[in-house]
Amino acid sequence: MSSSGSKNSLIGTLYAVSAFLAWGVLPLYWKQLQEVPALQIMLGRIVWSLLFLLVVITLRKRWPEFRGLFRERKLLLGLCSSSLLIAANWLTYIWAVNAEYIVESSLGYYMNPLITVLLGILVLKERPRCWQILAMLLALVGVLNSIIRLGSFPWIAITLALTFALYGLIRKLLAVESLLGLAVETALLTPIALLILGKDAWNGELAFGGDWPRDLLLIGSGVVTALPLLCFASGTRRLPLSSVGFLQYLAPSCQLLIGIQVYHEPFPREQQITFGFIWIALLMYSVDAFRFQRQLASGNAAVGQQENPA
Numbered sequence: 065m066s067s068s069g070s071k072n073s074l075i076g077t078l079y080a081v082s083a084f085l086a087w088g089v090l091p092l093y094w095k096q097l098q099e100v101p102a103l104q105i106m107l108g109r110i111v112w113s114l115l116f117l118l119v120v121i122t123l124r125k126r127w128p129e130f131r132g133l134f135r136e137r138k139l140l141l142g143l144c145s146s147s148l149l150i151a152a153n154w155l156t157y158i159w160a161v162n163a164e165y166i167v168e169s170s171l172g173y174y175m176n177p178l179i180t181v182l183l184g185i186l187v188l189k190e191r192p193r194c195w196q197i198l199a200m201l202l203a204l205v206g207v208l209n210s211i212i213r214l215g216s217f218p219w220i221a222i223t224l225a226l227t228f229a230l231y232g233l234i235r236k237l238l239a240v241e242s243l244l245g246l247a248v249e250t251a252l253l254t255p256i257a258l259l260i261l262g263k264d265a266w267n268g269e270l271a272f273g274g275d276w277p278r279d280l281l282l283i284g285s286g287v288v289t290a291l292p293l294l295c296f297a298s299g300t301r302r303l304p305l306s307s308v309g310f311l312q313y314l315a316p317s318c319q320l321l322i323g324i325q326v327y328h329e330p331f332p333r334e335q336q337i338t339f340g341f342i343w344i345a346l347l348m349y350s351v352d353a354f355r356f357q358r359q360l361a362s363g364n365a366a367v368g369q370q371e372n373p374a
Contacts, residue, residue: 076302080311083296086288088318091169092326093288094161096281100271102159104264105285107257108272109154112286114250120294121247133248139238140248146234147249153227154289160220166323167331172224173316174342177349178203179229187233195352199345206341213334242297246290310350 097105121130133139160169178200184190192200210218235245264270272282300308320339323329 072302076299077311078299079295080299080303080308081314083292083299084311084314085318086292086295087315089322090288091161091166091319091322093281093285094158095327097278097285098162100278100282102155102162104261104271105158105282106151106155107261108282109158109285109289110151110250110253110257111261112283113289114247114254114286116286116290117243117247117250120243120290124243126244130244130247133240133244139240140252142234142238143240143245143248144252146231146238146245147252149227149231149234150249151253153224153231156220156223156227160224164327164329165220166319166327167329167335168218168220169224170316170319170323171218171339171342172221173228173319174313174339174346175203175221175225176228177312178342178345179225180232181349183229183233193352193356195348199348199352202341202345202348206338206345209334209341210338213337218338242293246293310354313346 094105121127133143157169160166181192181196182200185192207218207222210216238245240248261270261272272279324331
């Protein structure tokens, strides 16, 4: 690899690691807002994210592109769907963290890659590889173990995994850039958010105002939402897909450790078994994805040598 290529890869890794670590420690941030209703946090997150993103768009001089997206009716319809999914994901996650379900939330983000593979098979008609099928079956066994031995359906984990995987699928089909796409999504949700927040303010139930440390945290929710996503986008442009695939497990791993070690959430043996099945499934998935990417790279290199013989 050339020195410029090595530098680009290092920068990409730093961006990606920063994004996943930021997502991993977010429970610490939301816990500081535990007395604020989850819905208000989520709605404020939408509004403050939009304001932050508009500043970034202004600095990057991308207003013409941003405005142009609102003239594409089919794209707007897709972004409406993705905005509702990401709002549902944010609301579920914030509620789960402050209701002391950080461990189960981390399970959802461990499951996300496997749900993504399943959606690719069902929606995009992708042909599954053998190890992918085995990984999904193991994940299913893990979920069934939770239902049978714990006596409860892991709805938080399933909701988080499904909403985020569906969000990723829609964004993949729309092929709109991360910054502009998120800006449009938050812009579409902001009128609804302001309406509900205005109603809460009218009823004297709005948590914003009067407590400046809390207000700063609520305002900062826009930055902690958008900044990791921008780092993630910068990282994925510089790194192979297989590398990003391995790094993404940093976030739920941090969440799991925070839930157990910092907030002392229970992690009974039955739940450990469920996690064990998911971890083995993810190991299969990751190794298979890495080998597949290596094969693709080797194939492309071989084709390049045939087209450009020395």
